[in-house]
Amino acid sequence: MTSESLAAAIARVGNPVDLLRNTAASAHTFPVAPEFTNxxxxxxxxxxxxxxxxxxxxMTDLFLEGPDALRLLSDLAVNSFAGFGVNKAKQFVAVDPGGRLIGDAILFHLDDELFDLVGHPMVIDWVLFHLERGDYRVVAERDENSAVRTSxxxxxxxxxxxxxxxxxxxxxxxxxxxxxxxxxxxxxxxxxxxxxxxxxxxxxxxxxxxxxxxxxxxxxxxxxxxxxxxxxxxxxxxxxxxxxxxxxxGWVPAPLPAIFGDDPLLQEYREWLPASAVGAIGGSVDSDDITDYYLTPYDIGYARNVKFDHEFVGRAALEELAKNPPRTKVTLVWNNDDVTAAIGSLLGKGLGAKYFDLPKIRYALHQEDKVLVNGEQIGISLDCGYIANERAMVSLATIATEHAEPGTEVTVVWGEEPNSAKPQVEEHRTWPIRATVAPVPFVQFARTSYRRR
CATH class of the missing domain: 3.30.1360.120 (Probable tRNA modification gtpase trme; domain 1)
Structure with a gap:
């Protein structure tokens, strides 16, 4: 690794939260045409x-080929690999030793000893790190996404x-x-x-x-x-x-990877990983403790993926967490009047709300906004944007299970205070937006028919 390591960057800044909230990294973009019609x-x-x-x-592709490719993947994934034959795929989910999410990707079983792991680089990096430090007969080929591919x-x-x-x-x-x-x-x-x-x-x-x-x-x-x-x-x-x-x-993209703990494995990983590999944190969650930004598989609906039929990094911690997962994934439907008022605040004098860049209003790779009930934080609002088919502004969120009943009223705090130094953040004030808890997936077809078909 030739660039500054993540460990060195944290040591220079002093705190991973300060590093990631104020990074100069630009907003995440899709390197394809923005629109063909509208x-x-x-x-x-x-x-x-x-x-x-x-x-x-x-997305980044990681091709893994060799007699130990399946063992490498099984050692790192919460998923079962029983019956995972050629021409099958699965949502590959990896966690840290404490059971917190590293990330997820789609794993394709292309041939007897050939796999393609496709997703954000967080999981790709984690798998490559373990391949390099482990005893696996595997050849890896990494195909970067087109935003960073050099040729x-x-x-x-x-x-x-x-x-x-x-x-x-x-x-x-x-x-x-x-x-x-x-x-x-x-x-x-x-x-x-x-x-x-x-x-x-x-x-x-x-x-x-x-x-x-x-x-x-x-x-x-x-x-x-x-x-x-x-x-x-x-x-x-x-x-x-x-x-x-x-x-x-209902898929939550790009959860913040839980790679900042004191476990020796994570310390070694931060020395290996370039600082540029971790994206920015954005939103109204303002804790100085990086663990307050972490998610678990149970927080974002991956309970069905977790199988304790094999040994994997983080298994013991997940076995404890599985007994009583504290948070549940939901959709939050934002209040029309409050959204209208927030957008309207950009007109006229005075500080307005954080800009809504429709249709996806997330402005950092790792978006984390406070969800409140009676002024107390009960969860985190994650990816957010506008669905024209439902004529609604929504976010995917993880909230305390006791507040997860559809119809429950909550408040999302939109924006940052103080404003971070990210280039995509302009001067603004935080804006409370009422929201209603709804099921996830939000679209009725996805909830009732899509998987059966």
């Missing part, structure tokens, strides 16, 4: 017809088709009926004469496939999909719309 229509497409989202550029295109193209007419588009593009494919399983297709693999899933609570293959085939496959979709209402969705898809399905 983000409202593009959001509507995955609810009414079909949206095509280009996922080729914004050349991605190894794979990835196109997500989702929405009510996604199946019809794919059937027309392939010229055959879709095979029966279970959720998070893969199938093989032929599109425009090219072999294509498809993962059965969806990102916005709608049915769909994530289609991928060698980059050189991508333009031909894209052209065939667009032609097939012409009669089925297919709309290309850009970065703005795509960034909000998780608000409907």
């Amino acid at each position: 983000w409202r229509s593009e959001q509507r497409a995955w609810a009414e017809t079909c949206a095509l989202l280009d996922q080729s550029h914004h 050349g295109p991605p190894k794979f193209y990835r196109y997500e088709l989702q929405g009510p007419s996604a199946a019809a588009v794919l059937e027309q593009a392939t010229g055959t009926a879709l095979p029966e494919t279970k959720f998070f399983n893969m199938a093989d297709f032929d599109i425009a004469g090219h072999a294509v693999r498809g993962l059965r899933h969806g990102m916005a609570g709608q049915p769909g496939f994530e289609l991928f293959g060698p980059w050189a085939d991508g333009e031909a496959v894209l052209a065939a999909l667009l032609a097939a979709g012409a009669g089925h209402g297919l709309v290309r969705a850009g970065a703005k719309a795509y960034s909000t898809a998780n608000l409907e399905s």
